[in-house]
Amino acid sequence: MILEIEKIKNVWHDLKDILSVPHTDKQYKKLVKVLDELIDEVGNDEKHQLAPLLETVGNLIEEYENDHYIQPNAEPIEILKYLMQEKNLTQKDLAILGSQGVVSEILNGKRELNVRQIKALADKFKISPSAFI
Known part of the structure; x- marks a missing residue:
């Protein structure tokens, strides 16, 4: 095993x-370019020697996207929680929705957003109201 690690150390730089989890948008974009090149090279050939690398890079990109981008079919509350996390907001920062109790009920799925709240959130986060419907 030590011999394998020594081989890796020699080429790791x-x-x-290519083989590290991206932590910034710049790293993510670079990895997407690598994936595009791998797709061009490997195509649909599952036996291609770079096919495992294509799969690994794809998994790294998917992990970054799951953590950093809103998923298209996400529930409105999940989108709201994601936006709160991205903007480092707390329940207190969402007074536009109502009292602390109302905000808590919304975030816990006990209350749905109404039209006024949806418009307020869309304005606050500068996104389409449809994200919360």
Whole structure:
């Protein structure tokens, strides 16, 4: 096993940007370019020697996207929680929705957003109201 790690250490400098989890948008975009190149090279050939690398890079990109982007079919409350996390907001920062109790009920799924709240959230986060419907 030590021999394998020594081999990896010798080439890690050249591979680390391709085989590491992206933590910034810049790293993510670079990895997407690598994936595009791998797709061009590998195509649909599952036996291609770079096919496992294509799968690994795809998984790294998917992990970043799951953590950093709103999923298209996400529930309105999940979108709201995501936006709160991205903007480092707390329940107190959502007074536009109502009292602390109302905000808590919304975030816990006990109360649905009404039209006024949806419009207020869309304005606050500068996104389409449809994200909360």
